[in-house]
Amino acid sequence: MSTTIDARGLSCPQPVLMTMDEIKKRTENEIIVVVDSEASKENVSRAAASQGCGVRKITQDGDEYRITIVRD
């Protein structure tokens, strides 16, 4: 099961806050975060790593990034 967070158009630190909230809920094993800036992509990836989660893959579609985060 996975859950998707739409953080497009939101500026820092909101994408990170939303990601952390979802990680802390511990309901899904896979979290997909959609962001639309390079900086948000870096921030979300860094935050996931700090929570002991792995970034499995990042796919890019135009300006959008889909970051797939999984629990290690």
Add this chain to the structure above:
Amino acid sequence: MVKNFFASRWGIIGVGAFIGIAAALLQKLGNPGNMGICVACFERDIAGALGFHRAGVVQYIRPEIIGFVAGSLIAALSFKEFRPRCGSAPVVRFILGIIAMIGALVFLGCPWRAALRLAGGDGNAVIGLLGLAAGIGIGVQFLKNGYTLGRTQDSPRAAGFMLPLFMLGLLVLMLIYPGGEAQAKSGVLFYSLKGPGAMHAPLLVSLGVALVIGFLAQRSRFCTMGALRDLILFRQVHLLSGFISLVVFAFLANLLLGQFHPGFAGQPVAHTMHLWNFAGMVVAGLAFALAGGCPGRQLFLAGEGDGDAAVFVFGMITGAAIAHNFGLASSPKGVGPHGIAAVIVGLAICLIIGFTMRKKA
């Protein structure tokens, strides 16, 4: 995927080091004391040069501000990160910009200058930085409780060039109407004949150094407010390591250049009213936190096409005019006649924004 070195830990430490050393050198080359770079002060000087306020000692089109925006624009265009966007509560950002500037001018410096004042030995900066942290701490509480200014939208490409073009316009004005000896007005521009506004490094040096800083800061996402916010909110020290690096390297450069003078009294462009140094920075820190970036970061975001950040910048320039016209700004003698009232009103407005701007349930 090309790795962005500047977004790494060593990258941001390197950028902080570069900014710290560059600021100390800019001071050596003519910028005011402990003010090698101050985003708030320099935007205030621009407001003065344009005649928006008539405080005679702080009037100069600071090329550093122009360079910050241009450097970020160049980096964003080079790395395909230029993305015109706006529409995230611009009018709220404008108001936050005004309040941030007023708070900063009660302390006499933005977070950048607070760091540089510390690195120059000004003990009052410690109190200002504590105020900054307190203000950001309040902002973090709002963020945790759902504070948001809403989503941006992609906008036509031209929208992203508005602030860069405004800055280009300032540079052109400066070249058409250069400052000269004993000349307070050149064409449409005002220049200071004495005081901090009369102290500046050579134009091309300031512009060149700022272009590099703008470029590096766009790549690294350097932010002095984010440094403390991420520490308080996430216990993350990534941005903080860049901010600390700035202080450490500016301090070392100041030592080498003979610019380190520890003490509280008689510091350049500073006053010793501790309570108001603290309170001014509480207000500024809260306003920066609610707007999502320190004044430098707002310039770099505007350079990569963020129209909301550009609105914040115009808010700060407007705030400078208000601060000096209404006697809100401090001077080395202490707070201005209405500075204390401004701090209270500014704090109240920020709190109202913090409580009311939130996600719809």
